[in-house]
Amino acid sequence: MPELPEVETIARTLAPAVTGRSIAGVEVLNSGTWQGALAPTSILGHKISATGRRGKLLLIYFDQTSGHDTTIPNGLAVHLKMSGRLLVCPQETAPGPYTRVIITLDNTSHIFFDDTRKFGYMRAINQEVLASWSFWQKLGPEPLALAPAAFASLFRHRSGAIKALLLNQSILAGIGNIYADESLFRAGIKPTNPGNRLDEVRLRKLCLEMQGVLRESIAACGSSIRDYRTAQGNAGAFQNTFRVYGRAGKPCTVCGTPLLQTRIAGRSTVFCPYCQT
DNA sequence: AGACCCCTGGAC
């Protein structure tokens, strides 16, 4: 999926097209794509008030309903995983072969949830649903909301490889394979370093470099490697500025040493053996 | 920490 900058971009590009609109129809074309206790029909008639993000989850909020009926959703959570797209299309646009859910708005435009690999999911949420959703409950802090000292304290006492720790959504929410590698390169940290062997200065630098990468990527509307698109179907541009991701064997942009590839936490990992220690 | 699972398409 889209990682934090891509989900943030989708939330931002979705907002103007859906805010203030009510949900007039829901069609689930792949049953596995709709998850959770609340049925698709539970979102009918609700008016969208805002869009947002938590980690890599895209959130669509509904106007607050009066009362505390826990069977009524107050939003929608979407996880795009590896290949999901959320696209706003005019009425005349036909669904594609990988469209899994169609949400029709009261202005007759559609939100298509396309997902080639079917890993993604969508669910209606409210306070009760979120309280019993362990993935949600375990999510770590938001990377862009952390001060360097608080960031450092997340890793100081953990013995796992720093790359694996960055990918762990219960430690930090929103970092995926691309931004883990890019952040570690900018911070000059070898991805296999155990978290507890990095001193405070290096962890603080990692925090600032990570936040810089994320902000730059958001400004470029994210990275389009394969499937990711904004809600208007546009590609991002940040992939053009990768320094290590997808560049194994190519020269380091700083020192010219060929970049190495290894595997950490089951994910391919690219780094510079000279610049990253 | 690692292996294997979900699923599909693209590169080689």
Added chain:
DNA sequence: GTCCAGGGGTCT
């Protein structure tokens, strides 16, 4: 054919 892919869950 085989291997790989922005993720995460589960089981050893």
